[in-house]
Amino acid sequence: MSNPEDRQYLIDFSSVRGGDIVQEIHRAIALVSPDRPTAQLFTGHVGSGKSTELLRLKASLEQARFHVVYFQSDQDLEMGNVEVTNVLMAITRRVSQSLEDIGIRLRPSYFQRLLQDLAQVFQHPIDLSEVSFSVGMASVTAEARESPERLSQLQQYLEPRTRSIIDAINTELLQPATERLAIQGKRGLAVIVDNLDRMDTLRRNGNRLQSEYLFVGRGEQLKGLACHVVYTIPLELVFSDELPQLINRFGNRPQVLPMVPVQNQAGDRYEPGMALLRQMALARAFPELPPVERLNRVEAVFEDLATLDRLCYISGGHMRNLMRLMYGCLLKQDPTFSRDTLESVIRNERDDLASLIDDQEWRLLLEAAARGRVQSDEDYNVLLRSLYLFEYRAPERRWFGINPVLKETETYQRLTGPSSNGDP
Template sequence: MDLKTKKKYYNLCDPYEPLMPEDQRNVDLDFLGEEGGRPVRGINWGDMLLKEITFPDRPIYKLFTGHRGSGKTTEFKKLAGRLYDPEECNLFPVLIDAEEIIDLENPIAVPDIISSIIYSTEKAIIQEEGGNTEKALDEGYLKRLWNWMKNTDIELNKAELAIPSAGKLVYEMKTRPTLRQHVRSIIVSNFSGFIKEARNELESLNVNVLQKFGRDGIVIIFDSLEKLEGTSKNWYDVLESAELVFKVNAAYMRLPVHVLYTVPPALSTRITDIDFMPMIKVYDRNKNRHEPGLAAARELIRRRVPKDILQELFGLNPWNRIDDLILWSGGYPRDMLHMLQKIIAVNDHPLSDSDFEHIIAYIRNQYRRIITGDALHWLANVATTKDLTIEGDVHLRAADRMLNQHVVLSYLNNDSWYDLHPTVYQIPNIKKAIQDLEKELQRGEKNHEGSGST
């Protein structure tokens, strides 16, 4: 295979590229599964979200999570298209990418999120009208907010806190921590007034989309907040700020319009009523192959790499090795594509056993580096029970890191269940921790039997 061909398919398998719904590589997993049975991710996620938004008479507040690279953004784009369709829902969806307007490496706060929502909604309405976005935003809500804050605190009039224009306030807050903290402190001093004004603004915008476009209401989809993670120095501060925003201050995050927020997977152990979009189920809890899931994953690969190229990569009968790749990924699309890129990049094809083992070892070592000693017992418990049992702060902190780093993957049958990433089972410390826990459980059963017979 020449370099040009390798490069073409390597980039078609980019695990970090969110796909547009119309992209030929996109596989609608909601419609793949057992005949007459459940889809390969447990439920039809698109239909479920659509119904939860459109059925209630009152605005919904929804928290949603999933591992990065599991297909959430593509699902939200499809959902936005269905919500916008006049024949289906006739709503006005506003899809927000948190990476563009929020500093995801530092703690967040309610004012950051609320001001970003109003800014993004105003911008979407102006774009729908075909107006001058920059000029209109400079004269809208952010201008009134900025003027109010300058009148409240004269410090904002100093040069070091100045901004180019009111319409750029959200972006300036993202990139300038000093300004962000100052804005937060001003808003906190008159928090109820800020919330009231924000709600009034959204209600007014909701009326606008009805009067101007004949739309039946606004739907906010705030994507990419699951990437809120921080650095090694402030990891827990960042996570705790998300818990404060979406749990303690949930009442302020409920808006007079429909709103769906993504949140870090770690919050699923801290906040109830978070929907967790699972992996493709390629095996069951007992490690038996799940053929519908394998078929769906094969289709995901086929959409990127045609059969003749797969035969060049793997040999004339590529499917056994491709199934091995899928099973080693645990049904995690990002790792599946990551391994496929590694396979395309090797020097010699068809892929040899030693090259394949090297690629699996590479993935395993990526996980080994992020597993710390205090997480071993909890991970062994997940491997044994297929559940997220939390016993104290040590377990909670282990769960936070291991869920966010997709060391632990989520699956769904009738009930949700969890498992370690398949490569993690090969890590010696994990193997030993599982063996030790199994022995401990066996001793407990024998002691229980002994006490029952006396």
């Protein structure tokens, strides 16, 4: 992260996640193929810290003298209805806006005409002499998102023009931008499209998942841009029967960000993961302190170290879970957080989650945990999307474990016996 204040909160978990995914993506762009466009895929559980890692990638690429455009796609797209042209137009707008911010003002003639045509379709005049291209595009996008009918109109207009849109993006925007950036000393242009993993799980176009349709069926078009692009994708694609086609389309495997392990596959406490999670929790209170001094101040935030460890373990190494549990404690009392307060928050989390799981899902959960892997079908995708099941990775293998909070439910205890709790 480029902001020094933000870096104070950043904990590097790569040592317990089986490798540094950000470094691998960085190397593919900056070292292996700096002058040849790349398209890479990045995924993981919702809330696992993907955006933080992507912002770290942005900072590292900027240090390597790339101009990086990072944006959260759910601010531009309707996640229940995503077409390839919607993604391409969002990239076009965001790149144009970013270039305008640094004084590179391009006026691609194809998109000038396209915007005028769309303004007529929507009966919403746009005077491009008065506004920048990115502002005009934002106006059209916002209007399309106001109703399903308007969005359908936009998609029907753009779809038959997909090939010409890609050609225009490359010849009238990306290639001229790269040349102008080179004059400013930049090595190239990279676009990071975050939050595409949040698209709705819908079936369309021959019973394909929306994500399969977009990234497998239309993958050649998504990778056809004349710059480096990193797309986030739904985790379900990694377990889809269409994974081989996805790899073939993009020429590389999706990079998966796993959870931070709090125990190993045998159920023994994993101290390296726990140590880093302690630092993540304490950094919220003492961002300016070095790691050892943070630990010396633990009782300013938690009743004792055991209470902090309880928080770290029950989170399952899921970033958002850990922060949500801490927030739940803060709603109940000021620090120092007592063990009783934390246990009350955990019980609420446990009961809320357990109420959503049916008998079939419990059976699948126990089978997946016993095998340490999942099958490629919709039932297991539900377990992963719902955060009932977490993926962990080590340098030598990966495995799946049940969300620790579910191990404390009466149902789990009944099905497996009290000795299966696994709480360190």
